[in-house]
Amino acid sequence: xxxxxxxxxxxxxxxxxxxxxxxxxxxxxxxxxxxxxxxxxxxxxxxxxxxxxxxxxxxxxxxxxxxxxxxxxxxxxxxxxxxxxxxxxxxxxxxxxxxx
Numbered sequence: 001x002x003x004x005x006x007x008x009x010x011x012x013x014x015x016x017x018x019x020x021x022x023x024x025x026x027x028x029x030x031x032x033x034x035x036x037x038x039x040x041x042x043x044x045x046x047x048x049x050x051x052x053x054x055x056x057x058x059x060x061x062x063x064x065x066x067x068x069x070x071x072x073x074x075x076x077x078x079x080x081x082x083x084x085x086x087x088x089x090x091x092x093x094x095x096x097x098x099x100x
Contacts, residue, residue: 008033008066011057019053020060033064058092 009031014022023034036054054065 006032008035008064010035010037012037020057023057024060027061027063031063033066034061035066038067055092 007030009026011019011023011026011034014026026034034057036057054067057065
């Protein structure tokens, strides 16, 4: 039997002026996770999201957020951004645990 597919739409096409609402609506429409592309503007021409944006999205989404880093020095760029995002996620988890 094949494993269950996980639906993780990218938020690159979201309306950035309503990012939280768009992310929440995406989850309400059946997404399992959100996919966040993190780009530095060098390796690929776009500049996208970092830890502060992911932290703000987290207030609107209670399911996993998949992160995908793309940078000139992919290991360094993605590593530093992922580290910052992991810190934000850890703070959120600790706060949620404390509230229970």
